[in-house]
Amino acid sequence: MHILVTNDDGPPSDHSSPYVQPLVSTLESHGHQVSVILPSTQRSWIGKAHIITDIHHTTAFDPRNPDLLPHLATTSSPAYPDPRTTTWTLVNGTPASCIQLGLNNQKSGTTPIDLVLSGPNFGKNTTAVFALSSGTIAAAMEAALCGKRAIAVSFAHTEDGTYDVAEACEHAVRLAEHLYRTWDEDVHVYSVNVPLDGRKRGEGWKRKKRRVLWTQVQQNGWGSVTPLRANFMHVSHVGESWTSERWAGMDELSYNIKCQY
Numbered sequence: 001m002h003i004l005v006t007n008d009d010g011p012p013s014d015h016s017s018p019y020v021q022p023l024v025s026t027l028e029s030h031g032h033q034v035s036v037i038l039p040s041t042q043r044s045w046i047g048k049a050h051i052i053t054d055i056h057h058t059t060a061f062d063p064r065n066p067d068l069l070p071h072l073a074t075t076s077s078p079a080y081p082d083p084r085t086t087t088w089t090l091v092n093g094t095p096a097s098c099i100q101l102g103l104n105n106q107k108s109g110t111t112p113i114d115l116v117l118s119g120p121n122f123g124k125n126t127t128a129v130f131a132l133s134s135g136t137i138a139a140a141m142e143a144a145l146c147g148k149r150a151i152a153v154s155f156a157h158t159e160d161g162t163y164d165v166a167e168a169c170e171h172a173v174r175l176a177e178h179l180y181r182t183w184d185e186d187v188h189v190y191s192v193n194v195p196l197d198g199r200k201r202g203e204g205w206k207r208k209k210r211r212v213l214w215t216q217v218q219q220n221g222w223g224s225v226t227p228l229r230a231n232f233m234h235v236s237h238v239g240e241s242w243t244s245e246r247w248a249g250m251d252e253l254s255y256n257i258k259c260q261y
Helices: 020-029 095-104 128-133 135-145 165-181 244-257
Strands: 002-006 033-039 058-061 088-091 115-122 149-157 189-196
Touching: 002 020, 002 095, 020 033, 020 115, 020 165, 033 095, 088 095, 095 115, 095 135, 115 135, 115 165, 135 149, 135 189, 149 165, 165 189
Parallel strands: 002 033, 002 115, 033 088, 115 149, 149 189
Antiparallel strands: 058 088
16 A cells, blocks of 8 residues: 555654654565655644645655654564654644645655554543644644544553553554554544553563444543643643543543554
């Protein structure tokens, strides 16, 4: 397949976009042709926005630059193979803009895009608040509106622990291939959440025990959040209606309903 990859976290970064490079390497190890077009900076929580005053510029990016490669601790693969893709494209735009440019500005003679893969998002998208705000899911929606099959992938992580990122990417790619082969024509976008929690799962759990579960997005909404410019992902900034105990309870509920392997 020819797969177009985008995200909302931007180019590879230890802090905000650690998963896109290993995902591309995994896709290419499966024999897929991969085109990559990413926002040039962090664009999380921007939804399906197009900034109408923006003039878009593209920049060629070499993911093999050692200064920009993510350095992640993994339980099985200490280093990722260099991707065969020589250059990626960075755009000073939103994830939705990346999709429009990636789908509608291909070079002459390029194989048509078969599938759009958005992600892996740096964090889960299992609730209504996250899903309706996510640039990762929105990019997949934009692709669907352009008539393409699209899958949004999110990696749910904790703040500490050692993650088997290589195996998570392998699992995500196998699932994407299965969904493409068995695509339900009534579906426009699939959203896949892969948990990364080495502390709870341990390093010895077997692949045969990993399950994929169909589920629904958890319906939720905002509580009272102050101050307005706070980091919403940190419990110390959550208002009285969302104490640390209640936040932890919501997180556990989200963990129980997302796709597990």
